[in-house]
Structure formats: structure tokens, C-alpha cells
Amino acid sequence: MFVDRIKIFAQAGKGGRGCVSFRREKFVPKGGPDGGDGGRGGDVILRADRHVDNLANLFYEPIVRAKNGGHGKGKKMTGRAGADKIVNAPAGTIVWPVQEEKRPTPINREQASSAQRPTSNSDPIVDLTRDGEEFVLCRGGAGGKGNVHFKSSRNRAPRQYTDGEEGEEGYFLLELRTIADAGLVGYPNAGKSTLLRKISAARPKVAAYPFTTLHPIVGVIEFPGYRRATIADIPGLIEGAHRGLGLGHEFLRHITRCQVLVFVIDVAGSEGRNPVEDLQNLRREIDLYDPTLSDRVWLVAANKMDLPNANKNLDALRQRFPKISIVPISAAKGEGLDVLKQALASYCSSFLKLEMLHIYRQVKALRGVDTFVVTKEVQNAEGFPFDDLEVIPKRRTNLLVHGWLKFVERRPPIVYRGEYQTLDSLLERHGADLMHIYFGHTGVHLLPFIEQWDKPCVVSFHGADVAHKPEIKDYPGKLRRLFNAVPLVFARSQSLADRLIQLGCPPEKLRINRTGIPLNEFPLVDRQLPRDGKWKVVQACRLIPKKGVATSLRAFAIFKKDNPGAEFFIAGKGPLQPELEMLAGGLGIARDVHFVGFLPQPQLLDLYASSHLFLHPSEISPNQDQEGVPNSVLEAMATGLPVVATRHGGIPEAIDHGRTGFLVAEEDHVGLANAMQLITSSPALLKRMGEDAHSTVVERFEQDAQIYQLESFYEEAIAMNGAAEPVKSKPIVEIAPQFAERLPVE
Template identity: 90%
Template sequence: MGRRVVASYCSSFLKSEMLHIYRQVKALRGVDTFVVTKEVQNAERFPFDRIEIIPKRRTNLLLHGWLKFVERRPPIVYRGEYQTLDSLLERHGADLMHIYFGHTGVHLLPFIEQWDKPCVVSFHGADVAHKPEIKDYPAKLRRLFNAVPLVFARSQSLVERLIQLGCPPEKLRINRTGIPLNEFPFVDRQPPANGKWRIVQACRLIPKKGVATSLRAFAIFKKDNPRAEFLIAGKGPLQPELEMLAGGLGILRDVHFLGFLSQPKLQQLYASSHLFLHPSEISPNQDQEGVPNSVLEAMATGLPVAATRHGGIPEAVDHGRTGFLVAEEDHVGLANAMQLITSSPALLKQMGERAHSTVIERFGQDAQIDQLESFYEEAITMNGTSEPVKSRPVARLAPQFAESLPAK
């Protein structure tokens, strides 16, 4: 059997917060892969050789209007993406397409339902939220579940949410984030001799990350640890509001908003810190975490974690062994957890060692990539193809006056 060819579809390749996708695509070794995207972002940070950019087709206004307003076809059709995607997948001999994010799968539904090769779609958290900007999103998700052989989720918590949304349980596979362990070496944690505890959180500054809860907890913690400082790595729309909160709590001088950091600088930040916070909370629209990448990276370096019982976090953080978990938005409980960990040198050391071991056992990149590639093969086999075969062209979705796609 020849090597499988997998198309990795991501609408933007890649936003800063999508490092986990880059790691996954780069680490594939048992299949050949290429990326399909509408736009390239952060190319210096995420270099990749095999990228196919879906070009914007020249607009035939008559055809565009006919498809959009008369036939009421979806955007993938009237924007001309449909035939373009079919052509490039055929040119590469793709055996399967892995679509990142559920809402992208919904956008591609007309293609998925016509293409004679299998697609799989992975859900990451925000894509299980209510999306009023997408008409009939829950119903379209159910169509998507029916159209693909397998659905990937980053955590058991997302599996449960997808079942609530109508995904057949037998189609679900957990596809965990894999951490390249060599990039996050273990550091033995000892209390600071001068009492200057370094508390860290790394995330986008958006509501579900719970940074406001972290600030309120740190304000309590600081009363008994006046030399402590809180370092926040990440950017986001809530930064002005969070800075105002820190000022109101009287801790702004010791709270440092560092922005997005390069991987080497983030590794240095983890290595020089003592405790990691991540009190995620579910948002009103049901946006939630899988297993946050930063939690796993921090744990890999030996950082104990104080976090919440939210999403997939309890699947990584063992309460009382590698950290402590509290209820969402419970800043007093979070402060107590911080105090418990930092008040015992033995607990600080033991939790850090166990955290490192947990990531090795559950989230090592090599094992997760092996499993992902086995899921690809399972989906291809479910589609009835044991050997690579030439794809049949998809049905035309346009009237006879449609522009044909130039052969490449």
C-alpha cells in the first residue's frame, strides 16, 4: 500500500493561538500532507513548504448573482471555492481531508457531501459554542456529523458536548494535543529564597480564560506574599479591562502583561516561574476549553497548576497530585490553592514532578501523532477504500454558463 496523502484544511494558516495545529501538521510522519488554506498568516513563525492557497476566483457577476440569489447556494459555491478545492485535491492525489474546526466543516458541507473521498473534522472548543452568525448552526452540525466517518475532539469534555449537539458517539475519537517534550525540559521547583514568587498564566485575553479570576486570586495571595509577581503572556481584547481591574485591586505594579511571546521566551518564562494559573470558565454562548496547550506546556516543565474544573482541564490536572482544581470563578478558592502549594516546599516539588510525568504519559507528541494517523486510516477504510484510488470529479454545481476552472 502506498503512502496516504492527507490534506490539512485550515481557513487561516495560522493565527498566533493555533500553535497546536502547526505542531500536529508538522509532526505527521506516516502520511504525506499538504495544507489547504484561504490565507497565510504568521509565515515566519509557522513555516511550511507545502501550502495551497485557495485563490479568489474572478467574479462572474451574472453567475454569482444567479447562484446566490436565485438558486440560494451556500458561499462555498457562489464564491467559486468548490471547483477550486476539487481540482487541487485531485492534483495532489488526496486520500482524505482533515478539516480543522467545526464551523469550517459547516462551510465546506456542500463539498464534503459530494466528494467521494472521506473528510474528518476536529473540534477545539469555540466551535461547540452557539454561533448566531451562522444560520441554523446546530442543524448544520448534525448534517456534518452525518457526512463524515469520524469526528475528532480534543478532550472527553468536548466529546460529551458533541454528543449533546447530535454527534453519534460511535463516530467520536479523542485526538489530544501532543506536546513536543524536548522543547519543554523539566525544571526542579524550589521556593524562592527572597519570597519573590513568580506566578504565570499564558493565554489569549478573552473571557473563557478566566484572567479576571486570576487577578482577584493574586490580590489575595499577595497579602501574605508581598514580593510576589504575576506574569501574563498573551494578548486579547480584554487587556484594557484587565489592566483597570489590576489597578483597582492595587496590584498593577506587580502584574506584568507580556504580550505574545516566542516559544523560546515562553519556555524561559515557564522555567523561571513557580506556579501556573488557568481558571477557565464557560462563556454564556457555551464556548469552552478542550485541554489548554499552555497548561500542558507548563506541566511538562514541572510547574504545579491551580485551575478550575472546566472543560478538559481535569483530564490533565489531577486534583491534589499535580495541582488543585476549584469551581469556576472562585477566586477565593484559587487563592487558597495557590497558598497551599507555595506553603509547602515538598508539595511544590512533588506536584511539579508528577505534572511532568503526567504529560509524558498522556500527552507526548509521538504517541498522539501515531494515534491520529491510525484514525486517518480508519476513516479511509470506513469509506470503503483500502488502496489509494483516483478520485471521481465532483458534480457541477453551476449552470452551463459557469466559468470552468483552468487545468493546472
């Protein structure tokens, strides 16, 4: 239900009354008065909240009251202050005072809220336009005075006190006027909602009947140059809207804040209308409602250009309005909208393995570009659904080539040369402006295509693709070719960027794009200490050498000696599982170690919520493979889990030693166990570390901020394409010499 106008009754809390009390203590003579004052009543506060889009919350709570203050107490103690009542309202809410004899009831409040209007001589008392802006609608009453205030030389034992003051109260009319940079104005079925769906992430209802949209819907559009704009889909108007016909006033008031008016016209006349007359009538309705709107910047979106008669009517429209910008479009087919969004191809050879959830989140969260995925293999489609997915078909000749390369030359390729033409056709059909290649070794296999394609490519490195790869001949040399062929290179962490520089990547091409965590999916959990020492420890990862699970098992064996009720849950699968199960048996902890495999996100969240510690003692593998910033570490931190990990790769960029967790040396299971014991021995430390861990993810790894930065990198790469010289931007990475000795030497 969408509510944009409602009347409420607000009442602040009453102050508590003063106390009559006298000092009475053992072995002390009778003392004088010590009655404390009453507590202050709570305020009623309006707060603009960008997460609230209408006033529906007040429809179910039209009477808003704050708490009363507590009464004063003896020993001159002031009563407890009443809790404020905070009412969240969308930005753009205007408040007027109104007169009403009766308080609204559930029966008549909807009718009263729509019919009640402010008096002609009343001015709004507040206009909430900024997110987080607050206004005290009703102030709470002051607390009464205790008898200590009435003591005098003539009356040393006063019994007077005063009652608390009444809180302010009143009737108020709240009206929402949508805040947007531009507003889509038009008749019903002109295609406004379809247009908004195409150019933004908003999803208004679209149907083949008029008045599908019954309330304003705001979408966000990403423009080149890292700029964003909001655009509102206003419900369809009819003749006489300025007089209130067809809820005209209820709709028209939402465009009063728009700086630009976009008139969406059915230029094909598919509803039997005349496009020229439609535009004239719409302009007249706007002018009659509010003459100041005629001075706003406006343009025309000539929609439904894919239908018959559209071109003829477009010429007539341009002849009638020769000085007005008229943009021919087809919202249904997405034609004519190229100027608003760039097309991005996300290339991932397999879409998608269970351990690559972070890639799925990133691709799904993109809003400023029109994204489609190119892959050779679809995995776990039910867990990673994606609408615009292009699968490169396998060629029959590839089977023989694949067998030769895999079993004779021992270097199976990810991409075959015969697939380049198919890839080129896909990119051309989608009008791709840029291709983002996930993983450096995939970029190496695509090198011939990258060097010949006339559009730019960017490649992102995630950790394993920086390690030595014997199956790829001259891998470091090909990486240097790759660095020269692309305008930008993405790294998940600073430590990963340092290694790429050592491998020959120019620092000015490197950009740090960290993993983003959707905080709405990983909320902070209020954990309770376990009973009887039943601590629950968890590690979520693939069971491969660099994850250090063997170190975790040895540390848990030590930790369990002092905490016999502890349990260890390992969420993940991998080739080392049989070996790790044997190790747990040899350490005598097999009964309390649970290999639960890869878990769906709801079950993984439940495991995080019920756990108390998270382990991730990563270590450099024999082939020099190391972590960026492990995604599971960030997810655990987001829920408030303290983390004990190692000084490895990008982990120190996420964990502040001693504040959000503890860091030990690689393969140091004794140090790991000591850190676990230190955290669990102090409930205050456990709680503080969990809260600080969540705050760190909010500040450094919040998904929306990382996506916005990534989209700005895309725009930068597109702008660099075809430049006479590479764009010289300030390097955002620094060389870390400590990694130089670990690089493979060819």
C-alpha cells in the same frame, strides 16, 4: 561523525578498603572494634538506547572507568558504593573481547578501532538488540572487610582489615550492525537516499556525486493497518565489496540483520551501467560475503523511470528475472510510491494564528501520511514555516459578496461556494485520499463540498466550535448534517466529546485525539524556591472571557497580601486587555502584573522555567464557549509547573486534583488564592506536584503517541470510505449529562 566500530578499554571500580576503628563514646567504657566494610566498586554497564544511532560517544572516551567504592567508616558504617558507569550504545551493538597490550591513545585509537578484529575463535559476549537492554561489561570489586570481622576471644582489639577487590577490566571491540526490517542495496548514485527521503521522515544527504552516503541511515515507514517498518539506506557498493574493497565489509555487515533486501537499480543506465548486470553483480557480492543472505526475501526497485531508455531496460530486467517482484519507481518525482503512503490534505482556513501552535505541531509531526496544507490565508509564515502549502486565491467577486454578507446579513462566510472548484482541483492534483478539516464551523461552511466529494473527510472540534454561533443560521442542524457526512469526528477531550454527543454526533463516530506536547521542546525544569518570597506566577492564554484572567487577577491580589514580593506575568493578547489592565489598577496590583503579550517559544520557555505557579481558571462564556484541554496548561505541566485551575471542560482530564495541581469552582477567586497559598507554603508539595505534572504529560499527552493514534484514525477513515455500512466500532466516549443543561436550545 558516524562511528560503527571502535575498541575501548573498560575498567570497573575497585572496592573500598575496610576500616580499623574502635568504639569510643563519652561516659562509655572502651568498646570493641566497630570498623565498617568498604563500599562496592561501580560496574561498567552497556545500555541499548534507541536515541543513540552510532558509537561516536566512545570515540571521545575510549577509556571507560567506573567509580571506586568508598572506604569503610567507624560505627560499623559501610563505605559508599561506587557509581556505575553507564555507556549508551545503539541497539544492534555486538561486543567482542580482544587482546591488547597497550591502552588506546587519542592518536592511534581510530586506526586501531577499524583494524582490530576479534580472534577467529572468540564469540561475542553480548548482542544488544532491544531498547533499554543492559549488560554488565565489567563488575566492580567487592569492598574490603573492617576490623569488626576479625574480633575473636583471643583478639578483642584486632587491627586487621582487608583491601577492596580490584574491579574487572579488559579491552573490548564494539561493532554496530544496523537493525532494520529492510535494507536498500545498490551501486552509488542509484537513488537509494532519494527513495528513503520520499518514503520516510529520514533526511539523508542527496547530491549528484557518488558515495554521498557514507554510513547507514535508518528511516521509519508507516503502512496501512497501523503498521510500521524500518528501512536502512546502505552506502553504495562496488565490485569486490565482499573482499572489503571500498569499505565493503564496513557496509555489508549492516544488512545482515535485514529481513528483506531491496535492490535499488538505476534502470535508465544514467551512469553508463547495465541494469541487468548491476543486479547480477550485487546479488553475487551479497552471496560471497554471506551465503545465508541469499535466502532472504528480496525485491527490485527499478528507479529513475522518468529518464530515457528506462522502459526498454525494465523489460530486459523482467525477462532476466521473471519470478522476482520488480517495482518501477521514480524516487526523484515520487512516482510509483503511492502504495507506501496515503496523501492527506489538512484544511485550516487561516494558517496560522499565534494561538494555534498546537495545530502546526500536529501537522509537522505527521510521518505516516504525505501531508499538505490547504488554506485561504497565510499568517505568521516566519513562525510557522511549512513546505507544502496551497493557498486558495481570493476571487474578485468575493469582495462584493463578502461586504453584503458581513455588513447586511451579519454572517461572513469562511468559504465561498465559488472556491469549491479550486479546492477540488487542488485535492485532485495532490491525489488526496483524505481531508482533515480543523474546526467544526469550517466543516459546516464546507458541507456542500464534503457531501459531494468522492473521498472521505474528517473534522476535529477544539472547543469554541461547539459553542452557539449566531452568525451561522441553524448551526446545530448543520452540525448534525456534518456528523452524517463524515466517517469520523475528532474531539480534543472527553468533555468535548460529551457535548458533541448531546448535539447529535453518533458515539461510534467519535475519536478522542488529544493535544500532543513535544517533550524535547518542553523539558522538566529543576526549580529553586524564590528568595524573600518573590514568587513568580504565570498564565499564558488569549485574553478572552472563557480564560478567566479576571479571576486570576482577583486571586493574585489576595495572594499578594501574604506574599508582597510576588509578581504575575500574563502571556497573551486579546480584546479584554484594556479591561483587565483597569481591573489590575483597581485592585492595587498594576505594578506587579505584567502583560507581556504572545511570546515566541524560546521566551515562553524561559518564562515557564523562571516561574513557580501556573494559573488557568477557565469558565464558560456567555455564548457557552468552553475549553477542551488548554495547550498552555500541558506545556506548563511538561516543564514541571504545578497548575491551579478550575473544574471546567477537559481540564480535569489533565490535572489530578491534589496530585499535579488543584482544581476549584469556576469564578472562585478565593479558592484559587487559597490553593496558591497552600502550594507555596510547602516546598515538598511544590516539588512533588511539579514532578507528577511532568509525568502526567509523559503518560497521557506525549506527541509521538498522539500522532501515531491520529494516523491510525486516518487509516480507519480511509478504510470506511465506500463501505456498505458504517464501521461499527466500540464507542470510546460516554455521555456526560452534566453538560446537557448548558447546550443552547434552538
